[in-house]
Amino acid sequence: MALGFPSDRQLLEAIRQFLKEEVQPAxxxxxxxxxxxxxxxxxSIVARECEQSEALSQLEQTRFSQLLAVQGDAEELNRQMAQALRDGALDAADPEVLxxxxxxALAKLAIDNPRYSSYQALAPSGS
Structure with a gap:
């Protein structure tokens, strides 16, 4: 996290722009x-992670906590969710799980590359 101005995203964008506009032509x-x-x-991916990773973590924590009926941080709940799916404690075909x-997955694609055609086709409008 940046300590002020410029932001992490602005710093990363400045480096990316320098590489593409000044280094690449040479x-x-x-x-x-x-x-x-x-x-x-x-x-660009790191810049999107800086901007969106907290919201992704909160989304995972909320959704997995609801499905597992337990509390915890996103990382631990992610592990528990994977184990519950492997063990059959949760059904991967359950509409709520899906x-x-x-x-x-869409939140992760938005970070990885929001220009993916599959993301564009599935993302809620306005994303």
Whole structure:
């Protein structure tokens, strides 16, 4: 978390912009150009994580807590949810489980790459 101005997202965007606008045009080696593109895209993912990871964690905590009928932090509830699905304590075909997992998967896709066509097709309007 940034301590003030500029924000984490602004810092990451400045680095990404520098790489794409100033460094990329100077690169002639296709392998290096590809790695630079991967690095710039990675910076975009990290920026979205900075912005959205707290909301994702809260969503997981809320939804998994409801399904498991227990309290805990998102990481622990995620482990418990996976175990409950493996053990058959929760049915993966249950509409409530499917709805929660879809909602969480879409939130993760929004961070990873909101331009994925599958995300665009499934995301609620306005996302």
């Amino acid at each position: 690169i002639t080696d296709p392998a290096v150009a590809y790695r630079l593109k991967v690095a710039a895209n990675s910076l 709805t929660a997992l879809k909602e969480i």
